[in-house]
Amino acid sequence: MKSLWNDAEAARCRTELELRVYSSRLLGRDSSLVLHGGGNTSVKLRECSLLGEEEDILHVKGSGWDLETIEAPGFAPVRMAHLAKLARLEALSDPQMMNELATHVTHAGAPAPSVEAILHAILPYKYVDHTHADALLAITNTPEGERHARAIFGKDTVLIPYVMPGFDLARLCARRFAAEANAGTIGMVLMNHGIFSFGSTARESYERMIGLVARAEEYLAKHGAWELPPARADGISPAQRLELAGLRREISACAGFPVVLSTHSQPKYLSFARRNDVAALSQQGPATPDHVLRTKRVPMLGRDVGAYAAAYKEYFSRHAPSAREPKTLLDPAPRVVLDAGFGLGCAGRTAKDAKIVHDIYSHTIDVILRATALGGYRALPEKDIFDVEYWDLEQAKLKKAGAPPVFTGEVALVTGAASGIGKACVEALLKRGAAVVGLDLDPKIEDVYKRADFLGLRCDVTVESDVVSSLETAVRAFGGLDMLILNAGVFPGGRRIDSLGSGEWQRVMQVNVDANLALLRECHPLLKLAPRGGRVVVIGSKNVPAPGPGAAAYSASKAALTQLARVAALEWGRDAIRVNTIHPNAVFDTGIWTEEVLAERARHYGLTVESYRTNNVLGVEVDSRDVAELAAEMCGPIFAKTTGAQVPVDGGNDRVI
Numbered sequence: 001m002k003s004l005w006n007d008a009e010a011a012r013c014r015t016e017l018e019l020r021v022y023s024s025r026l027l028g029r030d031s032s033l034v035l036h037g038g039g040n041t042s043v044k045l046r047e048c049s050l051l052g053e054e055e056d057i058l059h060v061k062g063s064g065w066d067l068e069t070i071e072a073p074g075f076a077p078v079r080m081a082h083l084a085k086l087a088r089l090e091a092l093s094d095p096q097m098m099n100e101l102a103t104h105v106t107h108a109g110a111p112a113p114s115v116e117a118i119l120h121a122i123l124p125y126k127y128v129d130h131t132h133a134d135a136l137l138a139i140t141n142t143p144e145g146e147r148h149a150r151a152i153f154g155k156d157t158v159l160i161p162y163v164m165p166g167f168d169l170a171r172l173c174a175r176r177f178a179a180e181a182n183a184g185t186i187g188m189v190l191m192n193h194g195i196f197s198f199g200s201t202a203r204e205s206y207e208r209m210i211g212l213v214a215r216a217e218e219y220l221a222k223h224g225a226w227e228l229p230p231a232r233a234d235g236i237s238p239a240q241r242l243e244l245a246g247l248r249r250e251i252s253a254c255a256g257f258p259v260v261l262s263t264h265s266q267p268k269y270l271s272f273a274r275r276n277d278v279a280a281l282s283q284q285g286p287a288t289p290d291h292v293l294r295t296k297r298v299p300m301l302g303r304d305v306g307a308y309a310a311a312y313k314e315y316f317s318r319h320a321p322s323a324r325e326p327k328t329l330l331d332p333a334p335r336v337v338l339d340a341g342f343g344l345g346c347a348g349r350t351a352k353d354a355k356i357v358h359d360i361y362s363h364t365i366d367v368i369l370r371a372t373a374l375g376g377y378r379a380l381p382e383k384d385i386f387d388v389e390y391w392d393l394e395q396a397k398l399k400k401a402g403a404p405p406v407f408t409g410e411v412a413l414v415t416g417a418a419s420g421i422g423k424a425c426v427e428a429l430l431k432r433g434a435a436v437v438g439l440d441l442d443p444k445i446e447d448v449y450k451r452a453d454f455l456g457l458r459c460d461v462t463v464e465s466d467v468v469s470s471l472e473t474a475v476r477a478f479g480g481l482d483m484l485i486l487n488a489g490v491f492p493g494g495r496r497i498d499s500l501g502s503g504e505w506q507r508v509m510q511v512n513v514d515a516n517l518a519l520l521r522e523c524h525p526l527l528k529l530a531p532r533g534g535r536v537v538v539i540g541s542k543n544v545p546a547p548g549p550g551a552a553a554y555s556a557s558k559a560a561l562t563q564l565a566r567v568a569a570l571e572w573g574r575d576a577i578r579v580n581t582i583h584p585n586a587v588f589d590t591g592i593w594t595e596e597v598l599a600e601r602a603r604h605y606g607l608t609v610e611s612y613r614t615n616n617v618l619g620v621e622v623d624s625r626d627v628a629e630l631a632a633e634m635c636g637p638i639f640a641k642t643t644g645a646q647v648p649v650d651g652g653n654d655r656v657i
């Protein structure tokens with residue numbers, strides 16, 4: 001654990017709130033301190049209101065903000081005077097507390113203050129930092145956790161037994177702090193939860209956090225519990241895509257919506273999943289209650305989704321309280337899978353959620369292994385975990401959540417995805433919530449987007465082994481395949497039949513027809529496992545219904561491809577796979593249409609560039625986005641009962657009409 005404080009960076013902060021942002025981000029940068037929205041920080045400032053009155057304001061992290069990327073508006077400004085009064089109440093329910101916090105901010109539109117706001121308020125220090133540091137969790141999730149914590153920190157911190165976050169925790173901390181704190185107190189350790197540090201400057205509070213966590217890490221090292229056991233990975237099967245897609249289908253059915261399932265077979269995960277004691281270690285519960293909302297209480301061991309769901313429902317009925325306080329059962333599907341065959345599986349409503357599950361569980365494994373080395377991992381009793389998972393505040397959030405984008409949890413694959421229509425299809429699908437795999441010959445595909453829900457793979461679709469390995473990689477990343485957009489194709493320059501060489505003919509057929517046959521064949525078993533049915537969209541061409549002179553190979557190849565798609569529609573209907581074709585024309589915002597080529601073609605027809613672009617019945621320009629939007633819609637509910645169709649996107653062509 002090292003301090004990341006940098007005087008030059010800190011000197012750029014003009015206000016104390018900016019310093020608060022700066023040191024919060026330093027904490028956020030270290031994933032062994034906080035992960036994805038975990039942890040929170042605050043600063044108390046004396047401010048002057050519009051009416052010239054001075055008042056103390058607590059700027060505390062707002063919900064929905066992440067410490068790694070927080071900005072000044074991410075801190076909710078709450079009136080200290082009111083917080084102090086609340087802290088003196090005997091009892092306050094969580095919904096009441098959230099109402100009081102939200103109605104005592106000084107800025108309309110401020111985010112909801114953290115549920116730990118009152119706790120920050122009662123600590124008599126200007127800056128307060130709170131993390132769920134791995135090292136602390138490894139130490140406090142052991143049978144002797146309290147003894148270890150006392151041995152490490154002595155009287156430098158106040159030790160707080162586990163209480164669920166919220167008003168009761170704030171009250172307990174206030175009492176313990178008043179009774180036990182001394183002049184040298186620099187922090188507070190919350191058993192099975194995390195750690196607080198505080199100070200009079202941003203730097204002091206931050207450095208104390210780093211110092212306290214470093215002491216915990218050194219203690220683990222001294223007790224042979226810091227270095228993780230060596231990890232090995234052998235005997236992993238190279239082709240698992242059908243098994244994984246089958247597992248994703250089952251998890252999706254159990255959840256009631258399609259999920260993204262990412263799998264991770266690095267030695268760390270395989271070794272953990274293959275330990276003899278994996279059941280004892282993994283079935284205890286999360287390292288901090290904060291994680292249960294992402295990971296569920298425990299991972300699924302192996303692949304029996306039905307048994308997992310039954311056990312989850314049992315856990316719910318064991319703890320779900322009386323009719324006075326009804327709780328809504330969450331979907332009983334697992335989020336973490338530990339499997340000796342593939343290692344770690346992470347399921348989420350979106351690719352980003354699956355990534356968060358992965359990050360959390362990766363740290364959880366470290367915590368479990370270190371706690372085990374220190375004397376045994378022991379998580380909180382399951383009732384405490386349940387209370388967080390089924391917290392009123394979380395249940396209320398569920399009721400408020402609107403419908404997600406139409407393709408949330410689904411996976412699409414687009415060929416020729418680095419530019420033109422293919423790239424526009426990627427964007428149209430991402431916009432609708434899908435995770436997208438883009439294939440392209442151009443290596444720039446790998447860096448087209450840096451986001452959790454996009455995977456760019458360099459792939460020559462005419463090489464079958466390339467296609468197969470791309471599908472394997474795609475399924476390991478996202479769990480399966482729901483939509484396939486066959487877009488990659490070549491359009492050679494005009495050549496009349498009397499001079500068309502067989503080589504050129506074959507090359508066009510190879511890319512536009514043969515490659516698509518292989519893609520369809522290899523994708524079929526995956527599409528068949530799509531939770532909501534598979535969908536294929538083929539990008540054909542106006543040249544199918546209305547071929548042009550000089551384009552024999554292109555027109556014939558697109559006609560063959562269209563016929564292939566029609567047969568696929570016939571053959572795959574019973575597998576709930578729909579196959580439709582789009583015939584675009586004169587889409588000029590693609591790689592092949594440079595300004596020069598466009599000017600040359602316009603001259604050829606005796607037209608200006610402008611009238612050449614809009615030379616159709618409607619007199620409109622057609623661009624990649626028009627084609628892509630239709631392709632995406634064809635995968636959606638509007639076309640749910642359409643297969644084998646061919647739809648033009650060409651502004652109306654008098655030869656086609």
Ligand code: ZN
Nearest residue numbers: 039130193194
């Ligand atoms: Zn916390």
